[in-house]
Amino acid sequence: xxxxxxxxxxxxxxxxxxxxxxxxxxxxxxxxxxxxxxxxxxxxxxxxxxxxxxxxxxxxxxxxxxxxxxxxxxxxxxxxxxxxxxxxxxxxxxxxxxxxxxxxxxxxxxxxxxxxxxxxxxxxxxxxxxxxxxxxxxxxxxxxxxxxxxxxxxxxxxxxxxxxxxxxxxxxxxxxxxxxxxxxxxxxxxxxxxxxxxxxxxxxxxxxxxxxxxxxxxxxxxxxxxxxxxxxxxxxxxxxxxxxxxxxxxxxxxxxxxxxxxxxxxxxxxxxxxxxxxxxxxxxxxxxxxxxxxxxxxxxxxxxxxxxxxxxxxxxxxxxxxxxxxxxxxxxxxxxxxxxxxxxxxxxxxxxxxxxxxxxxxxxxxxxxxxxxxxxxxxxxxxxxxxxxxxxxxxxxxxxxxxxxxxxxxxxxxxxxxxxxxxxxxxxxxxx
Numbered sequence: 052x053x054x055x056x057x058x059x060x061x062x063x064x065x066x067x068x069x070x071x072x073x074x075x076x077x078x079x080x081x082x083x084x085x086x087x088x089x090x091x092x093x094x095x096x097x098x099x100x101x102x103x104x105x106x107x108x109x110x111x112x113x114x115x116x117x118x119x120x121x122x123x124x125x126x127x128x129x130x131x132x133x134x135x136x137x138x139x140x141x142x143x144x145x146x147x148x149x150x151x152x153x154x155x156x157x158x159x160x161x162x163x164x165x166x167x168x169x170x171x172x173x174x175x176x177x178x179x180x181x182x183x184x185x186x187x188x189x190x191x192x193x194x195x196x197x198x199x200x201x202x203x204x205x206x207x208x209x210x211x212x213x214x215x216x217x218x219x220x221x222x223x224x225x226x227x228x229x230x231x232x233x234x235x236x237x238x239x240x241x242x243x244x245x246x247x248x249x250x251x252x253x254x255x256x257x258x259x260x261x262x263x264x265x266x267x268x269x270x271x272x273x274x275x276x277x278x279x280x281x282x283x284x285x286x287x288x289x290x291x292x293x294x295x296x297x298x299x300x301x302x303x304x305x306x307x308x309x310x311x312x313x314x315x316x317x318x319x320x321x322x323x324x325x326x327x328x329x330x331x332x333x334x335x336x337x338x339x340x341x342x343x344x345x346x347x348x349x350x351x352x353x354x355x356x357x358x359x360x361x362x363x364x365x366x367x368x369x370x371x372x373x374x375x376x377x378x379x380x381x382x383x384x385x386x387x388x389x390x391x392x393x394x395x396x397x398x399x400x401x402x403x404x405x406x407x408x409x410x411x412x413x414x415x416x417x418x419x420x421x422x423x424x425x426x427x428x429x430x431x432x433x434x435x436x437x438x439x440x441x442x443x444x445x446x447x448x449x450x451x452x453x454x455x456x457x458x459x460x461x462x463x464x465x466x467x468x469x470x471x472x473x474x475x476x477x478x479x480x481x482x483x
Contacts, residue, residue, distance in 0.1 A: 062393050082258065091296070097248040101248065118249055122294065125241070126426060128335075132208070133424035152449040156450060171251055175239045179236070187340050188228060226383075295401075311398065313398075313399050315397075318392065329355065330347065354392070355379070399425070
């Protein structure tokens with residue numbers, strides 16, 4: 052690509068790592084045994100480990116990379132309730148009572164994370180700034196109106212309908228046809244949040260072994276044998292907390308997770324008055340397109356962070372700078388000449404039913420597949436999982452009752468993404 056879009060100090064690493072570099076953890080020898088082995092040191096794994104360690108279970112967290120190297124320090128830092136399926140979809144599959152319980156868990160996760168961050172005193176710029184959800188067509192705005200008007204009893208949420216004439220109070224753009232505001236949604240700095248979780252896990256007694264990929268898990272009587280790059284270890288309980296980074300070490304889980312790359316750019320530092328024009332209320336923003344984009348101001352309100360999927364296949368983040376910049380400029384023509392200082396990507400763990408999943412298979416525990424809403428859901432369900440392993444009844448969740456689906460001939464390579472993306476592009480362009 053040409054250098055015209057890139058700032059002079061451009062980096063192809065997450066903007067979040069400027070303030071919170073990847074943690075350097077003192078290397079430890081791989082223990083010969085432990086009570087709980089957690090594979091993955093992101094939000095899910097650390098929240099699980101915090102609970103098991105605090106409840107007296109010897110816990111070791113293993114990661115193939117640095118702690119939090121994956122999606123937990125690469126996401127946009129937007130915090131929502133989002134369980135993707137609607138009440139009607141879930142009710143058809145599971146009945147109305149189960150549908151209510153499932154959707155309530157998404158609401159619980161959003162309420163819980165703010166309390167958790169406050170109780171743990173984690174400094175991560177958590178802010179209930181609200182979310183503006185833009186309608187990219189008049190037809191979509193009418194659907195949003197209908198959705199607000201017909202909220203399901205018992206699952207109602209405070210939502211503000213914003214017409215196109217009112218739109219500039221929320222966003223300095225004419226791109227949308229109005230939208231809705233979820234005032235209780237939030238934002239945070241994901242790398243700082245992860246750092247806080249890491250510190251609390253270690254303080255609680257968790258041992259962390261990084262750059263130690265797990266190659267294979269075998270059941271040996273009452274324990275599991277984990278073959279890793281650093282040798283073998285036995286554990287009485289094993290947790291798989293890898294979501295979009297699930298690999299061949301856990302083939303059953305890999306067949307159920309669809310890793311989808313999401314790409315983010317950060318603009319160079321902008322003037323304060325321009326940021327105030329673009330995002331006056333510091334909302335996080337998404338829209339109604341099938342190929343979703345998501346964006347926000349950085350916590351210091353000096354840059355715009357803009358993410359989405361713009362490639363049919365996984366690619367170098369630097370190659371997606373121009374198409375992401377183009378999408379950003381379509382929404383904000385004011386930024387058409389603005390240069391990009393950072394570009395990066397991470398994998399999001401999707402599932403075939405668009406629902407997160409947690410439970411156990413052959414005795415191996417898991418929580419994964421947050422479908423783009425991983426900040427609140429991974430932390431919440433990781434905590435619940437740690438509580439269940441510790442024998443606490445309040446770790447129970449209705450999600451353990453869901454079948455974790457796969458598809459015939461799927462082994463973890465999402466060959467169907469390219470045609471799906473083309474199809475969604477057509478829907479966004481012509482049918483909405």
